[in-house]
Amino acid sequence: MNQQRPLTAAELDQKSYLEARDSSDKELLIFAARKSGRSPLKIQREFRQLARSESRLNLVEYVRNGLYHIDRFNDEERSAFISNDLHWPITHKCNDRRWAGAAEDKIVAETMLSAGDVPVPQTLAVLDTSSRLFPGKQKIQTPSELRSFLQKHTGETIFGKILNGMVSFGAFRIEQADDTHVHCAGHDPLTYQEFMQNYIGSNAYLLQKALDNHSEFSSYCSALATVRMVNMVTTERVITPLAIIKLPQGDNIADAFWRPGNLACEVDIETGCIRTIAQRGVETEFLRDHPSKDGLMGLQLPHWNKLKEINDRAARIFAPIRYQSTDIAITEDGPVLVEMNYGGGFDLPQYASGRGMLTPEVRAFFKSCGVELTPPRRKGLFSRRRK
Structure with missing residues (x-):
């Protein structure tokens, strides 16, 4: 009888995603x-x-x-x-597709952003068993190398994310490591061999020093929150029609809105004040305030003007990606750009704001990129992809 292979971290997350x-x-x-x-x-x-x-x-x-x-x-x-469902067709129409890899390969994006004076998380090492080289970065390929690395960083919290991953599948947070086991938040201890072979599998990971939220809103989160800035790059400027802060809740270590209990809030672009508090369900529920602590509604996020400056600079560095989005953390020391995204789903901004994205400004931008919004051909209207 064949023994079933344990699921990797990414497969476990995908399973949870599909179960919902x-x-x-x-x-x-x-x-x-x-x-x-x-x-x-x-x-x-x-x-x-x-x-x-x-x-x-x-x-x-x-x-x-x-x-x-x-x-x-x-x-x-x-x-x-x-x-x-129209996100990828529209994104590809707006963008130079040759730039997709530059944004989605996190080590390439980090290198470009850092060279452009955009603050990014500190990548301590890359966990990868392939033959790829990562100039200027420590590469970890074996369980013993991982143990040496974690012992060197004793007392630090390490955050891991897949090199080219999306929607936080496979993300983990190492809170402790001893001579024999790795201790990840929300999981039983794993030996170094189990961690590398079963939990990581064939995926390549960035290992980063975990960031902490700014103290003005850290009590509303269980882990690092990020602000999703929806960007449209024109020849004259960067237009940001919507901003959404994603707040992890409960035992969640990542802020993706699909994770049960997480919150998503529209942020006023001009002031940085929180305008909505949304929680996902069969129907999105809009809350009057945080479920367990008052004061989130209307809160003005710190370092907001600096965050907008960083977003604008990052968007211009990746200007051939005309329709894009960034995910920016707000730490005590200021904003840090965590992700540059080739495109950005239409679902999150609409669920969080309670409004449709197709404003006259957004329509005009898409039209300038050659996007033609047309009704579908007649077919079964109830067939749809799972979200």
């Missing part, structure tokens, strides 16, 4: 009908009209954005929502 997968179409319609007191047939008919428009929303997005509530949105506001 969406309800069936029937369940979604029943949910919306019960919440609104309206007929499922009427909700279905209204959804079909929107799904046949240029927005191309699927039923999951329609319900999660609460668009079935007739008293919350008018027709113009509903038409501003856009399906995340």
Whole structure:
């Protein structure tokens, strides 16, 4: 009898992500009908009209954005929502695709940003069993090399993320290491051999010194929060139509909104003040304040002007990626750019703000990139990708 291979950290996260997968179409319609007191047939008919428009929303997005509530949105506001299924086609149309690797390979992006005087996390080593070289960085390939590295950094918290990963799959936080075992937050201790062979697998990781949130909002988070800045780069300037801060909660070590319990808040671009507090569910729930501590709503984030300056500089360094996003942490010493993203999903900004992304400004930008927003060809409207 063959023994099943243990799941890697990335596979464990993907499994958790899929376990929180969406309800069936029937369940979604029943949910919306019960919440609104309206007929499922009427909700279905209204959804079909929107799904046949240029927005191309699927039923999951329609319900999660609460668009079935007739008293919350008018027709113009509903038409501003856009399906995340269109993210990659639009992103590729806007951008020079040759730059995708520069943004998504985190060591390449870090090198470029650092050379451009953009503050980035301190990468202490790269964990990689391939033959690739990482100039200027320590490379770890064996369990014994990992043990030596962690013993050298005794007392420090080490954060690991996949070199070319997305949505925080596989992220881990090493809180302690002894002669025989690695102790990661939320997991049983692993021997160095188990950690390398089973937990890491074939993935390459950056090992970074963990950052801490600024004290003005650290009590609202369980781990590092980052601000997602949605950027549109023109020949004259960088336009940032939306900013969202993602706040990890509970036992979560990463801020991705798909992780159960995490919060996402729209931030006013001009002032840095928190405008909404959203929590994901079948339908996004907007809270009056933090679930366990008052004071989050309306809080002005520290170092906001500096954060905008850093975002603008990073966006210009990666200007061939015209539609992009950055994830920026706010530490006691100032903002630190954690991720540069080739594109950026439409779902997070819409879920967090409660508004559609297709403002006249965003439409004009997409049009300038050659994007044509058109209704879909007639086919089954209830077929959709899982979110």
